[in-house]
Amino acid sequence: MEIFATPLFVAIAWICTVVSCVYAFVQKSNVTKITQKFDNLSIHHKELKVENSTLQQKFESLEVSYNALQVQNTTLEQKIVELEKNDIHDNYQEVHQNGQTNFNQGVIKGDFVYNK
Numbered sequence: 001m002e003i004f005a006t007p008l009f010v011a012i013a014w015i016c017t018v019v020s021c022v023y024a025f026v027q028k029s030n031v032t033k034i035t036q037k038f039d040n041l042s043i044h045h046k047e048l049k050v051e052n053s054t055l056q057q058k059f060e061s062l063e064v065s066y067n068a069l070q071v072q073n074t075t076l077e078q079k080i081v082e083l084e085k086n087d088i089h090d091n092y093q094e095v096h097q098n099g100q101t102n103f104n105q106g107v108i109k110g111d112f113v114y115n116k
Helices: 007-032
Strands: none
Touching: none
């Protein structure tokens, strides 16, 4: 037993303790950085309820199939930020009908009655 009390063995025990503490901190740090990536994920729920106060999702490709889907929104707000391929801003033309065959080929604003 006296051999373990020598300065050499005390130094070896101290170095092993320090190294094991550093290793434990490194492993704990690695655990907090774990991310999950699923190539193929299939989840089946008989009854699923999800409540999110803030939900942000980004999908590269999404395919969803519902047999029965019920969605209830107490407040739904939709804003169109950009509309591509069509410019509809201030594209109004007044339409007046004079006669039987007077057609204005534009965006119709107002009442238009065609009786032939």
